[in-house]
Amino acid sequence: MALQIITHVKRSSAWKRRLDPAPTEAWARRTMDGVTLVALVTFVSLVVVLVARAASDPDAGHALLIIDAGLIGSGYVLLGQFRKFRNTERASRAHAEYRLRSDPVTELPNAEGFAEAIAFHGREAATSQTEIAILCIKLDRLNEIHARLGEACGDELLRDLSGRLVTSFGSSGVVARVGEDMLAVLHPATPEFKAALVGGEINRLMDLPLITPIGDMAVASTIGVNFPARPITSPQNALRQARLAAAAALTSGAAVAFFEPSLDHTQRLHLDLEVELRQALQSGGLEMVYQPQIDETGVIIGAEALMRWPHPTRGPVSPTLFVPLAETAGLAETLGRYAIERSFADSVLWPGLKIAINVSPIQLKSPNFADMVSSLLVQYGVRASHFEFEITEGVLLRAEPVVLDNLEQLRRMGFQIALDDFGTGYSSLGYLSRLPVDKIKIDRCFVTPLGERKDATMIIRAISDLSIALGVKLLAEGVETRAQLDILRAEGCNQAQGHLIGHPMTPDQITALLELSPEARDAQDRSAA
Structure with missing residues (x-):
């Protein structure tokens, strides 16, 4: 029955296509x-x-x-x-x-036309016992290819990819383009089709190389699948659920993901949090805390500025949730500016302390970033030499001219640059030689096994030798035990940060800590250990 229904949809689409070349606009106006x-x-x-x-x-x-x-x-x-x-x-x-109802590039139905195809099945579903599958296929590198090879070449590749789906599934299903980099398929959920999904046959079909002016290229794909319940009361919602599944696949790194009701809950939560995050940025509802950093003698020389969101009704919202949310909602630059402003304002309490501020790749890709920072220096009356900006290793892959220009301008102003989470991403001597880095921060994953595994000490020794060769400072994150700190100092790591030294603190707590005598701080450290 489903096959007959979808075949009817195809015939309807074909009838619409027959109308396509018939009249001219001149006839319509005459x-x-x-x-x-x-x-x-x-x-x-x-x-x-x-x-x-x-x-x-x-x-x-x-x-x-x-x-x-x-x-x-x-x-x-x-x-x-x-x-x-x-x-x-x-x-x-x-x-x-x-x-x-059609896409001008592929001549396939667009999202509206695809929803009509889903609606047609929904009207017949009351008497049909056959399940259907709605697939959203995200073409992960299509935007990159558009940018690199031009729109005409990108469109041609898109036509090739959509043609593969039409050849494979067009006789028994509906193929559509429902987004800039997303294709969709409506197909009977036969055992063979489900097996093709689970077995990755559709992914392999889309991942086959494409011929381009610079050689063969592959467009990786992720698939979201929705088996809508009958009757289908809202075609748009059925398609939205398939999109959610595609987003879940992309986030998790899976080739295929199936829609679950929990995805709906997650999306609603993200939408609510996005609205509330905007309000918190406007009302000053976000707070900065500072985690102290020490040198080889145990003296507090700096602190890393960390953002916290004490939500009035939800409780503390983790940065691992609201920072990616800000990036997807287009709030990354606003959030980053907020952190810089608060850090500049708080730093006047500790004139001898260097404050480390995290900067996202999105901020560094803004041509106006350096100018914005310069204006904030003047506004808050602080000196650039009292701060360092921490960048992640992801910046190494995005070392575009605007990024390098921003980093160079920051250094000319007097800021220092620290490379955060070193060793977990894409570090190489080639990249490090291109970037103006003053400090390397060893990720906690290399610090935690110190004293338990011999190879952990060897890795720290190698990173320490690298820092000496490059002429940069070295700081270890995640130091939680005295044994770890002793090994780090023995291997030449001259700065440390972690719960052993101090948890993230409010500005008042940092001020109180700085007022303690060295003996009192040592006693406090021993107590914490």
Whole structure:
């Protein structure tokens, strides 16, 4: 039954395509052509003659018959022209409706046309016992290819990819383009089709190399699948659920993900949090805490600025949740500016302390970032030499000219640059030599096993040797035990940060800690250990 339904949808789509090339816009605008005008003039002329003749000679029957015949012929021509115009107008409207429901690049149904195909199945689902699958296929590198090779080449590759789906599933399903980098398939959920999904056959079909002007390229894909419950009351919602599954697949790194009700809950939560995050940024509802950093002698030399969101009703919201949320909601630059402003404002309490501020790749890709920081320095009356900006290793892959220019401008102002989470991403001597880095921060994953695994100490030693060769400072994160700290100092790591030294603290707590004597701080450290 589902096969018959979807075949009917395909026939309907084909009928719309047959309408596509039929009329021209000129025909749609024209109310009458030359033949219609001649027929109308003839008709009016004959009427005038008939009236005049009948008035002057009522007995001219032969002439009247001729005139009647002419009137009948003219009327017939006029009627034919009227029908022709009416059919043209209808065809033009159908053509316009088709264009509204189709994608101009692939000639496939767009999201609206695809929703109509889903709706058609929904109307028939009351009597159908056959399940259908709605697939959203995210083409992960299509935007990159568009940017690198140009729109025309990117569109051609998109047509090739959509053609693969049409060839494989077009005879028994509906293929559509429902987003800039997303294709969709409506197909009977047969055991064979489910096996193709689980077995990754559809992913492999989309991942096959494509011919480009610079050589063969592959467009990786992730698939979200929704098996909508019958009856389908909202086609748009059924498609939205497939999109959610595709987003879940992309986030988790899986090739295929299936829609679950929990995804709906997660999306609603994210939407609510996005609204509340915007409000918190406007009202000053976010707070900064600072985790102290020490040198090899145990003196507090700096603190890392960390953002916290004490939500009034939800409780503390983790940065691992609201920071990615800010990036997807387009709030990354606003959030980053907020952190810089608060850190600048708080730093006046500790003139001898260097404050480390995290900066996202999105901020560094902004051409106005350095100028914004410069204006904030003036606004808050602080010195750049009292701060360092921490960048992640992801910046190494995004070392675009604007990023490098921003980093160079920051260093010229007097800021230092620290490379955070070193060793967990894409570090290499080639990248490090290109970036203006003053400090390397060893990730906690290398610090935690110290004292338990011999190779952990060897890794720290190698990183320490690298820092000496590059002439940069070295700081270890996540130091939680005295044994770890001792090993780090023995291997030449001259700075440390972690719970052993101090938990993230409010500005008042940092001030109180700085006021303690060295002996009191040592006692506090021993107590914490």
